[in-house]
Amino acid sequence: MEITTFHLAKGVTMKDFVAANVDVDAWLKQQSGFILRRISQRADGLVTDMLLWKSARDGERAANGIVTELANSPVHGAIDQSTVDWSVAVCRHRLN
Numbered sequence: 001m002e003i004t005t006f007h008l009a010k011g012v013t014m015k016d017f018v019a020a021n022v023d024v025d026a027w028l029k030q031q032s033g034f035i036l037r038r039i040s041q042r043a044d045g046l047v048t049d050m051l052l053w054k055s056a057r058d059g060e061r062a063a064n065g066i067v068t069e070l071a072n073s074p075v076h077g078a079i080d081q082s083t084v085d086w087s088v089a090v091c092r093h094r095l096n
Contacts (some may be wrong), residue, residue, distance in 0.1 A: 001091050002051040002059040007083040014041050020074040027070060033058025052091075059088040 008017055018039070028034050033054035040048045053059035063086065066073075 002053060002063060002086075002088045004049045004084060004086045006047055006049075006085070007045050007080045008047060009078055009080050012078045014047075017047070017075070017078045020078040023073050024066065024070060024075050027065075028062070031058070031062045031065070034062070053088075056088050056090050063088065 008014070012020075021039075025037070028037060028051070035052040035054060037052075038050045040050075042048075051059065051062075053062070
């Protein structure tokens with residue numbers, strides 16, 4: 001499971017952020033091991049971007065691709081980079 005939390009850049013709305021992710025979403029769908037993505041925003045503005053991968057290795061590989069293959073994506077400018085907290089961890093429990 002890959003979880004990234006952050007605040008949006010000044011003046012960026014959640015609608016703007018979702019629109020800035022069009023290329024990222026298309027790219028994610030083509031990545032090996034991708035299962036799903038969910039984005040939420042708390043009342044205080046903190047955004048949580050959660051991706052589920054078949055393995056932690058798939059998540060780590062894709063995270064590297066986001067900053068290299070998609071280096072010019074508008075999504076990067078939509079995020080206050082100083083607030084980013086990113087992690088990939090192995091899921092230890094699930095309930096279907």
